[in-house]
Amino acid sequence: MDTRSRQLFEAAKEHIPGGVNSPVRAFGAVGRTPRFIASAKGDRIVDVDGNELIDYVCSWGPGILGHAHPRVITKVKEACEDGLTYGAPTQKEVELAALIAELVPSMEVSRLVSSGTEAVMSAIRTARGYTKRDRIIKFKGCYHGHSDGLLVKAGSAALTTSVPDSAGVPADYSRNTLVALYNDRESVEALFQADPEGIAAVIVEPVAANMGVVLPEPGFLEFLREITLRYGALLIFDEVITGFRLALGGAQEHYGVVPDLTTLGKIVGGGMPIGAYGGRREIMKMVSPDGPVYQAGTLSGNPIATTAGLETLRILKEDPSIYARLDEKAGQIASAVKESAGEGVCVNRIGSLLGIFFGPDRVKDYEDAASSDTVRYADYFGYLLDRGIYVAPSQFEAMFVSDAHTQEDVKRTCLVIQEYFSGKKAGRG
Ligand code: KE4
Numbered sequence: 001m002d003t004r005s006r007q008l009f010e011a012a013k014e015h016i017p018g019g020v021n022s023p024v025r026a027f028g029a030v031g032r033t034p035r036f037i038a039s040a041k042g043d044r045i046v047d048v049d050g051n052e053l054i055d056y057v058c059s060w061g062p063g064i065l066g067h068a069h070p071r072v073i074t075k076v077k078e079a080c081e082d083g084l085t086y087g088a089p090t091q092k093e094v095e096l097a098a099l100i101a102e103l104v105p106s107m108e109v110s111r112l113v114s115s116g117t118e119a120v121m122s123a124i125r126t127a128r129g130y131t132k133r134d135r136i137i138k139f140k141g142c143y144h145g146h147s148d149g150l151l152v153k154a155g156s157a158a159l160t161t162s163v164p165d166s167a168g169v170p171a172d173y174s175r176n177t178l179v180a181l182y183n184d185r186e187s188v189e190a191l192f193q194a195d196p197e198g199i200a201a202v203i204v205e206p207v208a209a210n211m212g213v214v215l216p217e218p219g220f221l222e223f224l225r226e227i228t229l230r231y232g233a234l235l236i237f238d239e240v241i242t243g244f245r246l247a248l249g250g251a252q253e254h255y256g257v258v259p260d261l262t263t264l265g266k267i268v269g270g271g272m273p274i275g276a277y278g279g280r281r282e283i284m285k286m287v288s289p290d291g292p293v294y295q296a297g298t299l300s301g302n303p304i305a306t307t308a309g310l311e312t313l314r315i316l317k318e319d320p321s322i323y324a325r326l327d328e329k330a331g332q333i334a335s336a337v338k339e340s341a342g343e344g345v346c347v348n349r350i351g352s353l354l355g356i357f358f359g360p361d362r363v364k365d366y367e368d369a370a371s372s373d374t375v376r377y378a379d380y381f382g383y384l385l386d387r388g389i390y391v392a393p394s395q396f397e398a399m400f401v402s403d404a405h406t407q408e409d410v411k412r413t414c415l416v417i418q419e420y421f422s423g424k425k426a427g428r429g
Contacts, residue, residue, distance in 0.1 A: 004048040008036045029394040030378040032385065040067035042404040045390060053390035054409045058400040060392075061241050061266040064326075064352070065315060066404020072270055072311045079307040085299060093301040096310050100268070100276060103248050103313065104239075106258045110278025111287055112301040116240035116265030117145025119275030120203065122287075122295045123261045124149065126277070127201035127234045129286045129293035137191055137202040137233075139182040141366035143210035144203055144238050144263075154179040182208050183217045183365045188224065192231050201234040201261070202227075206251035209241045209398040211369040213348045213355025221257040228260075234283070240265035240275070241398065244313065246351050248320055254350075270312030272305035322403050326352035329410045330401040336414035340421035352401040356380075369396065380420060387416045 012019035027034040035047040152162035152174040180187040208214040228235040237259035242251040244267040261279035346357040358376035377395035
């Protein structure tokens with residue numbers, strides 16, 4: 001029952017584009033009315049009709065500890081009593097920058113911003129300022145936020161510039177963005193060979209999680225590290241999703257590949273709006289007011305956001321066994337799918353990050369992911385939602401497991417998934 005959600009959705013459309021403040025929330029890909037959420041605690045969210053759902057969206061990643069972790073809430077409540085924002089430096093920013101540098105050693109120096117988009121936009125500007133080069137390489141299917149230069153797609157002649165992938169982005173803005181194929185070394189080599197001294201940076205999601213979840217082939221990240229060094233370009237790991245999720249030190253710790261710059265978001269804010277970008281001191285000294293690369297933000301390092309981020313990272317640091325627990329629970333869910341779905345369903349998983357694809361038996365790159373059957377995914381989504389399991393409303397997003405997911409709820413999730421696939425095999429429409 002979603003009566004109140006329907007009413008709110010109609011009302012929302014009066015004053016908000018599509019009725020939502022971020023497109024994926026509109027449930028357009030799954031043909032359902034988006035659930036308007038009233039509250040969340042632990043691994044549960046409650047919608048405005050009182051339906052309690054086991055949440056595997058986790059706000060698209062920030063919720064690694066689950067919703068409303070008591071320690072985080074207590075600290076945030078205390079911080080609010082001291083005021084919400086000062087527009088001046090605070091001790092918490094010093095502590096958070098030091099903690100980021102401790103947990104992600106390649107981020108010796110970092111700057112806080114208010115979103116992943118801002119972090120990526122600023123990291124790219126810094127890379128261009130540092131190398132004095134204009135072009136960047138991104139990968140088809142990887143998403144790095146909505147800054148103009150990244151809303152692009154491969155141009156007709158793949159070796160030339162890209163073209164805008166959104167209305168409102170001037171062709172000029174896409175001119176300096178080149179598009180390669182994830183897990184395809186030749187596509188990267190070719191772009192560098194065609195432009196050996198013009199590429200400032202390669203930006204990559206070390207685990208792609210915006211085309212569903214696609215893992216790097218063995219050696220792919222090492223190859224990106226080698227080729228960027230070879231051509232004098234910087235390697236940027238966009239760890240907005242993988243940061244503090246794959247390991248305390250993120251994907252770069254997990255894979256042992258060290259980028260020149262890293263972008264963070266989501267978990268680093270513990271559910272509050274924080275992004276961050278950072279790297280070696282010699283690169284970050286380019287950033288204003290030290291250097292000529294300008295970047296600023298009214299709410300950057302906001303005291304409430306930094307409180308939530310600090311407490312979240314401190315909890316993760318205090319108890320690194322969380323990562324084994326996350327892996328075990330997510331492994332149960334992956335096994336439930338693999339053991340019941342049979343042919344034509346692929347599960348990609350790393351730690352607590354899962355992608356379930358309908359159609360292909362294996363998904364190793366964008367082409368495989370794009371061949372997925374989104375209608376079958378929508379059917380799966382609706383079946384789970386109707387039974388109290390809330391997964392991403394799009395085939396091309398990820399499933400997130402948190403430390404708050406109880407064994408009981410994981411088991412229930414596995415049961416519903418097994419029920420879905422066995423029903424399909426038995427001919428249920
Ligand atoms: P934000 O500007 O949304 O904080 O971060 C942009 C971003 C950057 N890099 C990566 C790898 C990301 O996944 C994101 C944002 N992720 C999406 C979900 N795939 C956010 C959800 C949404 O757009 O509503």
